[in-house]
Amino acid sequence: MIFQSQAGASGAALYDAHCAVCHGENGKGGVGVPLSLPSFLAGADDDYFRKTIRLGRPGRVMPAFDQLSEDEVSAIIAHIRGWSEHEPVVFSSTWQAKGDVTHGGLLYQQYCAACHGKHGEGGSGTGVTFSRPRDLPIIAPALNNSGFQAAASDQMIRQTLMHGREGTPMGSFLEQGLSQQDIDDVIRYIRSFGGEQPEHKPGRSDDAVLVVESSSSFEDTVEALRQTIVGENFRLIREQSLDKGLVAEGHENSKQHIIYFCNFSFLNKVLAIDPRVGMFLPCRVTVVEHEGKVLLMTINPLRLSQLFNNAELDKYCKEMLQLYEGLLEEASL
Ligand code: HEC
Ligand code: HEC
Structure with a gap:
């Protein structure tokens, strides 16, 4: 007992x-x-x-x-x-x-x-x-x-x-x-439905972040990223240094920059499926200069598929991955 x-x-x-x-x-x-x-x-x-x-x-x-x-x-x-x-x-x-x-x-x-x-x-x-x-x-x-x-x-x-x-x-x-x-x-x-596995594969890459090296300077890369984002019909939401709020004002590292952006119809679609995706939105790309290299980084949206185990979201995560890959490539040229 x-x-x-x-x-x-x-x-x-x-x-x-x-x-x-x-x-x-x-x-x-x-x-x-x-x-x-x-x-x-x-x-x-x-x-x-x-x-x-x-x-x-x-x-x-x-x-x-x-x-x-x-x-x-x-x-x-x-x-x-x-x-x-x-x-x-x-x-x-x-x-x-x-x-x-x-x-x-x-x-x-x-x-x-x-x-x-x-x-x-x-x-x-x-x-x-x-x-x-x-x-x-x-x-x-x-x-x-x-x-x-x-x-x-x-x-x-x-x-x-x-x-x-x-x-x-x-x-x-x-x-x-x-x-x-x-x-x-x-x-x-x-x-008779059988129980086929719905399409739910973690995706091509298991990397948590996507990283691309830029061939231009830090400032040019940030500017190219802005233009690419606008060119792809996203709205720029805000920009800030990566360490804003973590260090005294005026002492932020100017070589670490985040751009937040969004596509509202996309955002509404994914939030209707699961509002927890909101934690990962708006979309953001970080540009850093590190040891002489300029890198563009963003989280891999396929990681969200794994987190949420939802076949419907997978479709959007894959779309998001393609978009991100396109943006990073374009902005790094
Ligand atoms: C009005 C909407 C509705 C209709 C019509 C309906 N279902 Fe359901 N069904 C549900 C919901 C909601 C649940 C989950 C109930 C719960 O919370 O336990 C469910 C549960 C079930 C379950 C249990 C599955 C599980 O994972 O728990 C089976 C089996 C099922 N339905 C089969 C059927 C079949 C077969 C029919 C037609 C003859 C049918 N249902 C018609 C809404 C519906
Ligand atoms: C991340 C959310 C989540 C967690 C965590 C989770 N579940 Fe579920 N569970 C669901 C959903 C959603 C369904 C309905 C499946 C569907 O929509 O096809 C479900 C279905 C079930 C069912 C079938 C219910 C039915 O009506 O036949 C059982 C039983 C169940 N869960 C038990 C558990 C137990 C026990 C745990 C903890 C060990 C657990 N679940 C953890 C989301 C969750």
């Missing part, structure tokens, strides 16, 4: 450290779906939790936790279970729904696609926006996701479709008039 309560305590601490930032305090939901809803806990078995925690949902924000020990994962699950009175269900991992995939596809397009996407790609964004209350619209998970496909058993999906998740937009389809057989048909269709 003493052992159990210790495991419970550390489960709470582990949950707070690894999960609460997205799933909210006490599983109330946030960027991640709520985990404390009785209707969810009644329909998800420990195996589903274990696999979801281990595999994550590649490209869908939910990270894979391969650094946690088995005991730590068990402690987190026990902690989450503590939010509900329900005895945990146990589903068969081998039972398969028998159904007609073509009919399932028709039903899927009619009943599911509006929320889960035509191809099961899930609702868009991460669910966080500035204006949205934290407990409101929950983004529909991606069903074609390799992590989901591996974690969810047919029985669990069936349970979810039959009873829905009370307190979320996901309703019961028995109540909406589908038969048990219709539901099994839909399950066969969902399985």
